[in-house]
Amino acid sequence: MTEVVRWQPNSTPKRHTDMLAREEPLEIRVDTRPVSVTMRTPGHDEELAVGFLLTEGLLRHREDILEIDPYPRNRENNVLNVFLSQDVKVNFARLTRHVFASSSCGLCGKATIEAVHQHFKPVHSKRTIESGTVLQLPGRMRRQQEAFERSGGLHAAAVFDSKGTLVVLREDVGRHNAADKVIGYGFLQSQLPFDAHILMVSGRASFEIMQKALAARIPVVCAVSAPSSLAVDFARASGQTLVGFLRGESFNVYSHPERITQEKAKAS
């Protein structure tokens, strides 16, 4: 809770208290070596760390992780140590954000997509989703988002199965973090691959969101807002169905529309 001064029409400014979305740094260490600092909303930090390492191409199997511990000398719980099996070879130089972009020679969108595909192959799921199911996702996500109602400052990511049943929802001040958390949840619960699933995000769909979905083998990504050009190019090349502007009773399909099937009678 924090104190704010509220200005409203035809009234003097008034002090009142307000909820804020929490933002704190999290340092992720692999075998005690720092690899990333991200600003995140505390909570589900193990999922965030594991989801980040998976979507950056470092982890493949649940057994790759021996242990996840808070760093003992940090009392704020903002440092996590991920200890890996000796079988995992870690290329620390690659472990930065946008590792795929920076590793591509002749830097451009196309080269970036190819760099990701060297690591994560395109998806080929034949599973279809009814249009009525797609339309229900934003409402189902919103009903789970209690924190959003209070502070208005959180992004959400959710995984649904192909019938629209919620598997997991996470919120964070950073939308990439929210995606890392739901994917990290799947990894820690040994539920990956999410290859008959839908990733739904509260905001826009960027290249990075699509790349993270591909790392978890997710064939369908839905966003409340617009996708970027590179998100669309990436989805087309990766076999992913990308839905944008999913609001109210309508949506746009930017790639692989064959996975969305018409449903005459919409269940509520």
Place this chain on the structure above:
Amino acid sequence: MTEVVRWQPNSTPKRHTDMLAREEPLEIRVDTRPVSVTMRTPGHDEELAVGFLLTEGLLRHREDILEIDPYPRNRENNVLNVFLSQDVKVNFARLTRHVFASSSCGLCGKATIEAVHQHFKPVHSKRTIESGTVLQLPGRMRRQQEAFERSGGLHAAAVFDSKGTLVVLREDVGRHNAADKVIGYGFLQSQLPFDAHILMVSGRASFEIMQKALAARIPVVCAVSAPSSLAVDFARASGQTLVGFLRGESFNVYSHPERITQEKAKAS
């Protein structure tokens, strides 16, 4: 332009064409050495590179830059070389995103704020802003945002003077990039410090937005949506006025409300 399939109520799905916000990687090099890859909307790349280097604490004066050139062997114009004066000492190890967070021992929000303040002192501007001026900013920003209307996928950042006159507006798929671009514009035009100015952002106010504003000495930051807890803590400690939920006829002031003055008759 791209082809999309539009699903609407009581109608068969229809193909039509749609605008997309462009997203491409940009690699920033300092004296030919790669320091950052960011996903951005092409355009105003020199401003983005310079704004990034300034807000990360590397640049201080216009004369620090000798030259900015596209990397000759990259035909996509996605690599920029920034050549610095010999007087500038570059600590390449520090030049990563969230450099301030990662450099703080005992990682937490408070330590992160202190790390930034070792580099950028708090602001002490006595300039006040009329509440009527604050209320006009979102409309003025929106009228400049033509691209936003078409693609719906861009964040915007704008700098206004204390009377609400627009100095510069930039759009980008990344909101931190939009902030870097307006600050980079001020740097390249030798208009910094923006110490009697307002930074307005289209989305939420994060720690990183406040840090970038402080680097440019901006005393007032306004956001259409919510601030995070660390943005508010940072603003209070940095002498910055932070306005959030600036929409329609009302707004919240989260820190240093003394800079906002009541205005009885609102000019349109």
